[in-house]
Amino acid sequence: MDWRQVETDNCSVARALAVVGEKWSLLVLRDAFNGLRRYDELRRHLGISDAVLADRLRTLVAAGVLERRSYQEPGRRSRVEYLVTAAGWDLQPVVVGLLQWGDRHLGDDAGPLVEVRHRGCGGAVEAVVRCAEDGRVLTPAETQLTPGPGLRLRPVEG
């Protein structure tokens, strides 16, 4: 398959990046994974501007990555929280993959900020590419791209 001729209008990587590829989106998600739920917590912790945070939250909610919910503690007025949905948790391999890559290739002398561990077992957690059939972890050389049903080729250029 010659990738140069593949029409990538409908590429899933590009679509995913339309949701989480803007500046701050994945950092908002990182913080949400780590338990931050409220607008002002996110704003303070990320050091992001209000306009951008409100926009990113809108986008993530619209895409089903986060859920916007009102909640109320007794005797206090109602507030808003943002919860990670099942679809949002499906992005965990991406965020862990970035964390792992940063640790490996951009680490400093201080060592990693945090480590992700298997709860209970305590072993280190890693993001990998593996075969869904036999469960083996694969190197890039062991993977290949095959055409899918949605594949279209580019019109030939003059």
Add this chain to the structure above:
Amino acid sequence: MDWRQVETDNCSVARALAVVGEKWSLLVLRDAFNGLRRYDELRRHLGISDAVLADRLRTLVAAGVLERRSYQEPGRRSRVEYLVTAAGWDLQPVVVGLLQWGDRHLGDDAGPLVEVRHRGCGGAVEAVVRCAEDGRVLTPAETQLTPGPGLRLRPVEG
């Protein structure tokens, strides 16, 4: 561990995104993974402007994700190619993770554009989070964040 108090200047996710989080970076890498090597191929296939492509390639080369090499076919003048390095291939889980998420949650009726398969076995390939010790694939609930040596807390706010 209260993530709200964690100083994230040196967060590996943020550092990784400083390299691959700008617009187009991961799409350039997607195309490089899929075999595109030359500047003009990338430019044509991505539909990106020259200024941005040249800048992204510079950044990716500087970060060690791509390697810039001159090569020469006999009887032709020397040209430039960009090859994915070992560090670059370490980002495969991230790109496959995005592909997988896009397929799952943003797919259209036409079905996926391409499928990543285990060469030989032919099984579907997936990006997952797993325990490095026992090899088990983990749900988000089975993972936890633990403090690392580089962790610093925020100065208390007035």
Add this chain to the structure above:
DNA sequence: ACTCCTGACTTCGTCGGCCGAAGTCAGCTA
């Protein structure tokens, strides 16, 4: 030798996005 062509960029004007700061508005408290 001279011109043409091509690949790999750089430069330029414009326009959209991100920034910090300030403004808005509703619900609860004093």
Add this chain to the structure above:
DNA sequence: TAGCTGACTTCGGCCGACGAAGTCAGGAGT
């Protein structure tokens, strides 16, 4: 009823992305 707080929206300024055009070196054609 005035004040406070949380969750935003609005507003100038500036940085980054855009398309188009310009640059420059190497090889091909004549």
